[in-house]
Amino acid sequence: MIYYLYDGTFEGLLTAIYEAYYRREKPAFIMRAEEYEANLFSRPVIIITDSEKSDKVYRSIEDKISRQALRHVYYAYLSDIKGVATLIYRYLQLGWQVGAELDSQLFREPVREMLAIYQRVSKERHRMLGLLRFCKLTGEIYFATCEPDHNIVGLVAPHFARRLADQNWVIYDQKRGLAAVYNQREWFITNLNLSGQLLYEENEKIYQQLWKQYFAGTAIQDRLNPKLQRQFMPVRYWQHLDEKN
Amino acid sequence: MxxxxxxxxxxxxxxxxxxxxxxxxxxxxxKxxxxxxxxxxQSGxxxxxxxxxxxxxxxxxxLTNYCVYDCAYCVNRVSNDIPRASFTPEEVVDLTINFYRRNYIEGLFLSSAIWKNPNHTMELLVRAVRKLRVEYRFNGYIHLKAIPGADWKLIAEAGTLVDRMSVNIELPSSEGLKLLAPQKRKENILKPMSLLGSQILENREERKRFRKAPSFVPAGQSTQLIVGATSDSDLRIIKLSENLYRSFNMKRVYYSAYVPVSSNPKLPSISTPPLDREHRLYQADWLLRFYGFEAQELLSDSHPNFQLELDPKSDWALRHLNLFPVEVNKADYHLLLRVPGIGVKSAQKIVAARRFHSLxxxxxxxxxxxLRRARYFITCRGKYYGEVPFREDVIKQRLVPKQKQEPSWTQLSLFSEQSIPVEDRQTTITGEL
Structure with missing residues (x-):
């Protein structure tokens, strides 16, 4: 069985798909090089990222299938779910056969699985738009820490660049060591590994306290429903929510 | 300090x-x-x-909870002995901006009790909102309460600043209002509502022609009414909602189960809010707005209240079994929407998927x-999968959630005091029955 191993970038993944299309030997799996574990029956093929090839695939998805399919592929790539690269490959194979109608063919397994993953990622993205909590640090920087299931920092950054346009902010993904940084003009993604304490601006604690109190006081005691609360706001997000600490 | x-x-x-x-x-x-x-x-x-x-x-x-009114169902009524306070506009602005910058909130919902008189209160509200929008260039979401009885000019000015406005209708009937909120009058509530409704519609048309025309309450108006504080039936409530949606161009009607906040003899004495009833009303509200149902289809004078153990759509379907079962491969979208358990998304998926092959x-x-509920009301390629006879009583029995029963047995323990009958004691030892 042939394994295509790519470098973990989106371009790398698209290059692998390009090669899978043109080379004679078709892969059974596509995965990140670091995920690969050798076994008796596997034959790894290292794919070297080539931006010309990946551009071709990118444009071909857009033109021959749909913009929506491209979006699904990108979100699925960001999901960090194990085995998703192979799924993307199967999804696109099908896509080049049926064209723009791909996403309405729900009875096909790769389509269904891709849409489910797309939904999971976009759901978490939307949730994070609400659940991120910034705290104001000395030096006029608003800092938010999160540990999302999927790699969505780049997906939420444009929203905050529009919304909090007149403040400097950082959205830090503690799990992946990534951060989106915005300087009142543009945002970019960078590696960041933080150690040590954050230095709060002097009024920060006051607003956190006000918020906590507002949060506690707004619940109607006659209708407490913690199960419903957890359903909307899973416990795994709580550690970065001021009101839940 | x-x-x-x-x-x-x-x-x-x-x-x-x-x-x-x-x-x-x-x-x-x-923007x-x-x-x-x-x-x-857009999505909220x-x-x-x-x-x-x-x-x-x-x-x-x-903005303040000092109130001149004495509405029996309300915590802020003047006769209620509670701590009172009021914010200055600066405090409102400071809280909103600082919460917003930390992404705690999406915006401000500012309301107020009636301080001195409606006009004075409305003026204070507008002043706070104007400060946010103009002075602090805040473009987040603002929902402002329109105070019934305030001058239309003030309400109209507020409308140009905010995203949503609401006037609470509070009680579903004017008799209820007379009984529990004698200082409020139905006309005072309906007048700003209808003016807002027509102004919103006008503005929407204007913005189609001139893209830069200033917006007026772009997210529409909503209202709220209390369920269970008066004896009004569900039929009356959803008929009212239907009218509000149709004639005032209302975006949402909210229902709030009455939470006992007072021991006024005019109010029903209940220990817990009627949450199940509130839930059924919301379900019916959705049926009115997104499923093409009309109030009088769901309830009638002989059947004026929803069943608490069955959702309104299943209830309706069981009373109209002659329309079912429907064939999923043939039924049109609107009929699919009427099948219990099939919602807007499922209906769309079915319509999209059956274009390629029969399901x-x-x-x-x-x-x-x-398919938990839908299976009793559909056929797929002509076959019925309900597994029970197609009869109202049998299907109903399947749809009503089973009450959790207390187990009739108890776990024995070494130290439990329950005595075992003598014969049993013997058979446990000998193993003979």
Missing amino acids: FVVELLEKLSILSAAAKYDVSCSSSGSTR NIRGGLGNAA ICHSWSDDGRCISLLKIL DYEDLHKIGVV
């Missing part, structure tokens, strides 16, 4: 505002401006969920249609 005072004010004035159930922050596309703060998200964004499971999207506060029961399952 300042902080302690602010904390206290916030606790009083948010506690007083929490019975306003509207939490929505959707429907507006207000940020150069050098400004914030924008609105929830920022947290409080311990009662309701979402927190907006900073929901009263059987497994296919439905695969594309994500929930």
Whole structure:
């Protein structure tokens, strides 16, 4: 069985798909090089990222299938779910056969699985738009820490660049060591590994306290429903929510 | 000192505002401006969920809870002995901006008790909102309460500043209003509602022609009524909602189960709010807005209230079994929407998927249609999968959730005092029956 191993970038993944299309030997799996574990029956093929090839695939998805399919592929790539690269490959194979109608063919397994993953990622993205909590640090920087299931920092950054346009902010993904940084003009993604304490601006604690109190006081005691609360706001997000600490 | 005072004010004035159930922050596309703060998200964004499971999207506060009215169902009534406070416009602005910058909230929901008179109160509200929008260039979502009885000029000015406005209808009938809120009059509530409705419609037309025309309440108006404080039937309530949607161009009607906040003899004495009834009303409200149902289809004078153990759509379907079962491969979209358990998304999926091949029961399952209720009302390629006779009583029995029964047995333990009958004791030892 042939394994295509790519470098973990989106371009790398698209290059692998390009090669899978043109080379004679078709892969059974596509995965990140670091995920690969050798076994008796596997034959790894290292794919070297080539931006010309990946551009071709990118444009071909857009033109021959749909913009929506491209979006699904990108979100699925960001999901960090194990085995998703192979799924993307199967999804696109099908896509080049049926064209723009791909996403309405729900009875096909790769389509269904891709849409489910797309939904999971976009759901978490939307949730994070609400659940991120910034705290104001000395030096006029608003800092938010999160540990999302999927790699969505780049997906939420444009929203905050529009919304909090007149403040400097950082959205830090503690799990992946990534951060989106915005300087009142543009945002970019960078590696960041933080150690040590954050230095709060002097009024920060006051607003956190006000918020906590507002949060506690707004619940109607006659209708407490913690199960419903957890359903909307899973416990795994709580550690970065001021009101839940 | 300042902080302690602010904390206290916030606790009083948010506690007083929490019975306003509207939490929505959707429907507006207000953009940020150069050098400004914030924008609105079309879909709305929830920022947290409080311990009662309701979402927190907006900073929901009263400007003041000093009230001249004495409405029996309300915590802020003048005769109620509670701590009182009021915010200055600066405090409202400071809280909103600082909460917003930390992404705690999506915007502000500002309401107020009636201080001195309606006009004075409305003026204060407008002043706070104007400060936010003009002075602080804040473009986040603002929901403002229109005070019944205030001058239309004031309400209209507010409309140009905010995203959503609401006038609470409070009680479903004018008799109820007379009984419990004698100082409020139905006309005073309906007049601003209808003016808002027509102004919103006019503005929408104008913005189609001139893209830059200033917006007026772009996210529409909503209202709220209390369920279970008067003896009004469900039929009366959803007929009222239907009228509000049709004639006042209302975006949402909210229902709030009456929470016992007073022991006034005019009010029903209940120990817990009627949450199940509230839930059924919301379901019916959805049926009116998205499923093409009419109020009189769902309920009638001989059947004026929803069954608490059955959702309104199943209830309706069981009374119209002659229309069912429908064939999923043939039924049109609107008929599919009427099948219990099939919602807007499922109906759309079915219509999209059956263009490619005819669907059987497994296919439905695969594309994500929930069949727990739907199976009794559909056929797939002519076959019925309900597994029970197609009769009202039998299906109903399947649909009503089973009551959890207390187990009739108990776990024995070494030290339990329950005595075992003598014969049993013998058979346990000998193993002979």
